[in-house]
Amino acid sequence: AGTEGLSFRLRVNVCRGLGDNPEATSYICGVGQKNSPINGDNTKPQSLETTMRQWGLENETENLKKTLKEGSETLLRRIIEHENRLDDEEKGNVGAQTDVIGIDYILSKRNGVYAPIGIEVNSHDCTINCQLYEFMNPDLAGLSVGPLIQTMCERSQRYAMSGKVVVVVGAGGSSKKFIWPAAKKENIRVVLVDCLPNHEIPDVARYLEYDFTDHTQDETHAKNIVQMLLKHGAELDGCCTFWEDCVPLAARICDMLDLDGIGLKGAMIAKKKSSTQNTLCDRTADIPHFPRTYLYAERCHHIENECDLENAEKSVEFPAIMKLEYGSSAVGVKLVHDMGEAKEHLSSLQEKLTCEEDHPGIGLGYGNSMLMMKYLEGTEHDIDVVLYNRKLVAAFVSDNGPTKKGFFTETAACMPSCLPKDKVGQIVTAAYQCCVEIGLVSGAFNVEMKMTPAGPKLIEINARMGGFYLRDWIKEIYGVDLLRCVFMTACGIKPLINKPKPRYQMMGVMCVPSVHAPIFKNSQTYDLIKNLHTMGHIRYNAIEDEIEDVDFETEEPMCNIAVHAGNVAQAKEKLLNFCTLFHLSTEEYDVNRFLGNFKENMI
Template structure:
């Protein structure tokens, strides 16, 4: 639900958007719908949005070691072109620190550069929680939400890691996203092997393929046992105005790509409160204050344990899910916050239950390459006919890739979790998404278990 008066306040506002990225067409389409003028900064001369936004400025901003210099350059470009801006934001992970520098330089509402730096590097985020000195709050100290970590920059750093944390552990890139290059390793030997494999792949493909220009350092983290959950929050001047919790199904070990999702959460109310409290303490510790963010946790027997904080609005289809379930457009709220307008967020009861599964390039390349039976085009037609909600990600069906990638997501709408599971399982069997390599029933089973708690 979009507040009419707030829509009026946002009308004709000029928002500086840093980075156009891929599959972000929904941003400028929404801006056009809300009568917002987007000034897009992107390094690609031929970006597809160049003719779709109010103003497109090509600027080389890919070298993040020069973010401060790039911020000064962008400010100069705005002034020389006589462009006034009412807000500044990004929906691209790699441009979060640069956006914070620009908000500070332009005196706009946004996060401080230090806060963005703390969320960008995973080990730094965890260290901030451990070292947190929040004492006045009656809430639990954020260090309780941290996991044990060990930074791995070179192969020699693996030796002795078993003395720091317990195996099995999670090896992942310091700056990456979308679970690319993330592995579960059982001991130091396997850790070293996985580390060398990832580094070799990166050098063969692109020197900074996973980190988007930040570096290829890796992190070894404690593997917290429990269920995974996402918390999408809306913050204004340090206050959390709304929190949307979703559940994630088990991953396909040893990799960690998402398999299934459920919204609204099936967690009991007390555990939902634990997640929101942990979220509040974690974002407070790192210093986030204004924006829409995506925080990931494991709900363990010892309480919530932080996986990571994404210092920008969640990508892919989170906006679509929240809009469908709660009738709330988090992108509209992001526009408002960027312009310094306090969003009006009314607590809304969920309108439906969404349950979905991810299709991956390695598990479904063959299954979705059967003309007349199951293809991406056939799934798109099923979406148009109302049988499913279909969210494409990749258009190329590559079975043998160094890193497994998300191909698409298939979702069903239902009145309950049980109904949703039955509908989705039937759809997955119909189109071959459920197969020996990808047992959908197992990926959906935790949602029912949680709903019975």
């Protein structure tokens, strides 16, 4: 009714988003006489939804919009792929490329179904009517070009970092190998300090050999490394590390060279877990606009012998958690129910784990002392925060499934968080407060917390970028690269991150040797999983480059396999189907149970 003699023209705006991914942003219509040309100059912009209702086609809107989105984004993707094959002269100039297009459509009924027919594509005036529409609807301001602005900021940050010289202390394990090609791609010149076999030295701008294994001598190591750097005459822009054991050492080097960094005080407190908790417990003062910090922490006790255990028993109730004071994994973590179990665990651990060589990479370079603290009930979460000069730049929350019984190793993960919006705000605030209250200044930090019935409680702070799959997931979901954030803050440049919206829901499961070794030792299955990753059907993040390098004698996760979907329910169904197909779920390792908490507005 009311549309006789009228027709409409539909404009879809598509921008080059982060990672060169096309994103359809606006769907704007103009209504006019069907016997005359209809364009942006002789119509007033209105939404696709309103227009479809006007024509009595509201039931067709969802399918039409899906078709428009897929077709329009595919068109820009083809343009990008074509331009990538051209040289600078063929493109028109250095850096010339198509970043935004507008596609005009009309609707045609075919076999009883309305289908869009493209009639024009251009890139010179494609945002005019979209911006007119946003002017009339201020709450939508920036919608049509949002991804393009993000891409422009991304390019600017890449340019700002190009040619920077950054000292990286410690190469880390195989799971950190992505750092070197990623830095090289951004033209960041890495000076790596470590003591590696020749065949393990990565492709970096400069490699300085130095053995810092004994971290009890970090002050001496820092002085020696600074002398080496000055001797080589390197003009340094920053210094950082991605390896847990090297955090205090890198902070000392920053301090001695007067470089921007995470902050020596914060690095030292974060590395010693009991100091982290006890420092926060002492922060009882009122802070305007924030809860009191002590509410996030629990009093801890440093344990070196049985006498320390007996003292701890006076203030820590059983069951309690015991773990390595300087640990960087779940190795050594145990729930103890009485003093007998506590003494037995202390004795066993101090007998088996005496030095770094006993279990490389878990923090034994600082000794094998332990801590005891209250066991916290609730769901476990990771909060990866980016700080610059003590200000919160960004935070990304993920949910963890229940830990594997008896080992406290991670079983499953989900991002974005399924927590209610107010609980996400609560846990982000808690993570930020805990970081700045112990003295962390600038960088990307991984904070582990439990959401208890009374709110968030701190497990520990890792004063470096989150490891394993976290950087990869955050980059895939939000288009934010934590690796670049670390390099930027180390060089005194604030990362520009504009509250990115998640592109999809991701959910993954850990694979462990005791259950999954036979599956991954089957070369056909292993190759199929890697191929599915290459094709984009799954995300496969491994601790080791090759399956032959996995230590099948430990119960540490060997890899994470994840899927992405439109929402939590779809991601869970997709992951469970994959786990069934590849026999990843067993009676002993019940993936369905691990994913049980992952649902919208989980409490």
